Amino acid sequence: AQKVTQAQTEISVVEKEDVTLDCVYETRDTTYYLFWYKQPPSGELVFLIRRNSFDEQNEISGRYSWNFQKSTSSFNFTITASQVVDSAVYFCALRAGTYKYIFGTGTRLKVLA
């Protein structure tokens, strides 16, 4: 079975704090893709990153960074020096074997000024 778990339902931080959003996945496939999407209040999902199962290198993009660890089946997302504009719901997703994306339940991030 394929599954994505985002245990954190909601996180509140004060602006400029760092915050890590957790994502744990399950799949028996050896080839798969992991994604993070951001859903601001407007509703549209914005693509943030894709990682394939053969690439365990961590990635940094500005204030965003991702830590992919196959040993723990985790693909965590860290925002450094958070800003109010980062407030949104963040979804982790898995795609393996088929065309279907399996989404986690999302983490609602609130960044307070």
Place this chain on the structure above:
Amino acid sequence: GAVVSQHPSWVICKSGTSVKIECRSLDFQATTMFWYRQFPKQSLMLMATSNEGSKATYEQGVEKDKFLINHASLTLSTLTVTSAHPEDSSFYICSAGGYEKLFFGSGTQLSVL
């Protein structure tokens, strides 16, 4: 800019009427599009896969006769909610793209009175 356009953004209708939602790929041809449903503060649930020129593939539990999908061209898929009822009120999101990346529309908030 957006590569998937979805209209309308929101619609209010009376119970028993039908509502059509359009999803267009703007810069590419999409032989496959996906329709998701999202309840408040919940994750995205795949409803169906829209296939250009053929019948849509529905997920288990999704009523084919209630949620009619038409994918008549390589850039347009439509979802028609027939005989809508208050329980059909939800946020509907379409997406298109390849195995490595999905682009999402801005979503349609449907409210059935």
